[in-house]
Amino acid sequence: MSQAKKNSIIKLGSLKALLWFGLGAGVAACGAEEYTPKPKGYNRIDLPTQAYQQLQEQHPYTFEYSAHAKIRPDSSGIAQPHWINIIYPSLGANVQLTYKKLENNEKMLNNLVEDARKLTSKHQIKAYAIEESEIKIPTGDVAAVFELEGEVPSQFQFYVTDSSTHFLRGALYFRTATQNDSLAPVIEFVKKDIVHLLNTLEWKEK
Numbered sequence: 001m002s003q004a005k006k007n008s009i010i011k012l013g014s015l016k017a018l019l020w021f022g023l024g025a026g027v028a029a030c031g032a033e034e035y036t037p038k039p040k041g042y043n044r045i046d047l048p049t050q051a052y053q054q055l056q057e058q059h060p061y062t063f064e065y066s067a068h069a070k071i072r073p074d075s076s077g078i079a080q081p082h083w084i085n086i087i088y089p090s091l092g093a094n095v096q097l098t099y100k101k102l103e104n105n106e107k108m109l110n111n112l113v114e115d116a117r118k119l120t121s122k123h124q125i126k127a128y129a130i131e132e133s134e135i136k137i138p139t140g141d142v143a144a145v146f147e148l149e150g151e152v153p154s155q156f157q158f159y160v161t162d163s164s165t166h167f168l169r170g171a172l173y174f175r176t177a178t179q180n181d182s183l184a185p186v187i188e189f190v191k192k193d194i195v196h197l198l199n200t201l202e203w204k205e206k
Helices: 003-032 106-125 180-199
Strands: 052-054 064-066 070-073 084-088 093-101 127-136 142-150 154-161 166-174
Touching: 064 084, 064 180, 093 180, 106 142, 106 154, 106 166, 127 180, 154 180, 166 180
Parallel strands: none
Antiparallel strands: 052 064, 070 084, 084 093, 093 166, 127 142, 142 154, 154 166
């Protein structure tokens, strides 16, 4: 083989080596670039203006509820008379209301209060905070309110009673897998509606 041909082969081999070295250096440089994670984004939720309407269905209680919600009877297998759902079709929210007539039965009242607290405490596994407070409503009764924080299925619960005839319990749920952080504006919106419900609650039978 001539010396010129040998020099040509050597140059070609050197060129290939340089190309591979350059490619490897480029890949290494890309991998060494600092990665900056993007902030978590949430879907924008447009909330309607809060407005209210009077409950028209025949129950031992009445109140004002959101004009953007619909009343549906509870269709579950354990449903009892006067159990209803306040459904927000556009928000995927549902406020479940259960009712019991006490008939001056103190033992029944104590059991219902205990059951309400047990149902709230079931969420302690996922809740990192449960805040309990009381709201004195225009009827003179006191409503016990529970606000739950964390990835819990129910973020707001309450019960209210006149201690002799009526016991009403409510719980807010969402029919969506969206995380509670992104649902925060909707949760606050519905919580205001629930407080309005309590402040306009009236018992039909004394």
